[in-house]
Amino acid sequence: MPNRKRGVKTLPALVLASALGIAAALLLCQLLWAESGKRRIQSLAHTVLLHSESVAGNVSDAVAALERSALTGCSDTDLAEMKRLTFEYRFIKDAGLFNPDGTIVCSALWGRLRSPFHVGAPTLKTRNGLLLWIRTPSYSIPGRSIDINGTPRVFVVTSPTAFASFENGAPELSVQVTSSGGRVLMRHFGRIEPGGDQLSRREVRACSQRFDICVTAQIDSNIFSPAYNGMLVLAGTLGAILGAVLWAVLVSLFHRNKTLSAKLTAAIESDEISLLYQPIIMAASGQLMGFEALARWRDKDLGEIQPDLFIGKAAELGLSTVLNRSIVCRALRECAARLKQDPHLYLSINLEIDALLDQSIVQLLLSETGRHGIAPRQIAIEILEGSTIEISRMQAGIDEVRRLGFQVFIDDFGTGYSGLAYLGRLNVDKIKIDRIFTQAAGTESAAAMILLKIFEVAKDVDTGVVFEGVETAAQMRAILAFCPDALAQGWLYSKAVPLAEIAPAYQASLSG
Numbered sequence: 001m002p003n004r005k006r007g008v009k010t011l012p013a014l015v016l017a018s019a020l021g022i023a024a025a026l027l028l029c030q031l032l033w034a035e036s037g038k039r040r041i042q043s044l045a046h047t048v049l050l051h052s053e054s055v056a057g058n059v060s061d062a063v064a065a066l067e068r069s070a071l072t073g074c075s076d077t078d079l080a081e082m083k084r085l086t087f088e089y090r091f092i093k094d095a096g097l098f099n100p101d102g103t104i105v106c107s108a109l110w111g112r113l114r115s116p117f118h119v120g121a122p123t124l125k126t127r128n129g130l131l132l133w134i135r136t137p138s139y140s141i142p143g144r145s146i147d148i149n150g151t152p153r154v155f156v157v158t159s160p161t162a163f164a165s166f167e168n169g170a171p172e173l174s175v176q177v178t179s180s181g182g183r184v185l186m187r188h189f190g191r192i193e194p195g196g197d198q199l200s201r202r203e204v205r206a207c208s209q210r211f212d213i214c215v216t217a218q219i220d221s222n223i224f225s226p227a228y229n230g231m232l233v234l235a236g237t238l239g240a241i242l243g244a245v246l247w248a249v250l251v252s253l254f255h256r257n258k259t260l261s262a263k264l265t266a267a268i269e270s271d272e273i274s275l276l277y278q279p280i281i282m283a284a285s286g287q288l289m290g291f292e293a294l295a296r297w298r299d300k301d302l303g304e305i306q307p308d309l310f311i312g313k314a315a316e317l318g319l320s321t322v323l324n325r326s327i328v329c330r331a332l333r334e335c336a337a338r339l340k341q342d343p344h345l346y347l348s349i350n351l352e353i354d355a356l357l358d359q360s361i362v363q364l365l366l367s368e369t370g371r372h373g374i375a376p377r378q379i380a381i382e383i384l385e386g387s388t389i390e391i392s393r394m395q396a397g398i399d400e401v402r403r404l405g406f407q408v409f410i411d412d413f414g415t416g417y418s419g420l421a422y423l424g425r426l427n428v429d430k431i432k433i434d435r436i437f438t439q440a441a442g443t444e445s446a447a448a449m450i451l452l453k454i455f456e457v458a459k460d461v462d463t464g465v466v467f468e469g470v471e472t473a474a475q476m477r478a479i480l481a482f483c484p485d486a487l488a489q490g491w492l493y494s495k496a497v498p499l500a501e502i503a504p505a506y507q508a509s510l511s512g
């Protein structure tokens, strides 16, 4: 029954996730398609502009040639010369002369007109001084309109097929050729709609440096048009699958998190968190000086869980105190014999600063060391440098613990936000320099310079130093060069292991 209930809830959620996936996929597809359309019209606008410039250049040259010619009127010689010029220029359909009163009386193509034709005022005077009559009534065929370019003396008619190669373009494309101010529309293919850059519409504009011409190209890349049905179905299907997969991943993460929380709670309560120990060595002699307790949790279903993860999770679940108490008790129980056997050894335990300020943990440390007959001096509490707790409160807690005989170390020094000034203000026994600095030893990096600086300041304020994360003999040699009595911890000597595997001395080969 419960499974059926869950199935009933699952189906609408799955349908909703798929629907959201479809919507997201279609939206993404539309945006990508519109952007690819923009690249298409950029190239189209450029091509049309180049073509418009060559038409305008051809027309200007023809007008200049007519101006230079010795035409005086509409004699047969004049008409022959006009014809010659008309044939010479590719984008010119006809050429002729204006009367001084602004009327047309003859042209190369139509010869002498039966009656003078009045063209009226020009539509535009270009910045090159050319007069344009756009879509003005034809002087030869009634009802037709033509484009005339000229001066007050001569004119040419632009060939109506000058832009024929751009006619009958794809239906989603529109192009218009205008004067540079956009006031006069010279040519258009398709209709430019106002408002580019909507979901589907993109627009580009390109203007000529040489002529009074601008080209605007627009594309309406709407994936919902019937032409793109195939793409629509593919994108929708992929979106539905992705939405469903994402939903399944989120649900499984949520369940894993819930499972992790439940399992961790059970593991802490039944004292299943175990400890490994990593040796801390006097590098010059290889002598064992102490060991750090590092928590481990292996779940039979989830496998090995990183300490960062389960310690953070325990804090989220409000289980930090229970976990800390179990770690303190286990560490002292497991290490008591070894510490008593060798009184110069110490055991490091990681505790958050809040735990150090928690009287119940301090009392536990006292009672457990007393119960096992361990000197408090043999216990070092490692706290993190970066903490939001006020420094004076922190120092009061540290002082109290040190007064009881325990040592206090600052862990991962250099990675917090407090900087070197912190060292002078906090009274601790040792700092543990983080491995990002240790591992830079002997290199030319900024981290290597910071490492030296940290070491100098620690020496000035008479605080001991442990170099964490030493992995290579070269790093160790470089550290020994400036700190001959360095304490070191790292994989060069040993990873964290069961206490029984920790030897009294570690002869790391520092040569080679």
Ligand SMILES: Nc1nc2c(ncn2[C@@H]2O[C@H](COP(=O)(O)O[C@H]3[C@@H](O)[C@H](n4cnc5c(=O)[nH]c(N)nc54)O[C@@H]3COP(=O)(O)O)[C@@H](O)[C@H]2O)c(=O)[nH]1
Pocket: 278, 292, 293, 294, 295, 296, 306, 307, 308, 311, 327, 350, 351, 352, 411, 412, 432, 435, 468, 469, 470, 471, 489, 490, 491, 492, 496
């Ligand atoms: N509050 C508590 N924090 C704890 C406890 N146990 C562990 N931790 C913290 O979890 C972090 C990760 O710890 P871990 O995965 O155990 O990693 C430790 C070492 O294994 C690792 N290490 C040691 N030597 C090297 C090395 O040479 N190279 C390398 N890449 N890693 C190395 O460093 C970790 C020890 O770090 P630190 O504590 O800073 O000395 C870590 O922050 C633990 O503090 C716990 O019981 N309580």
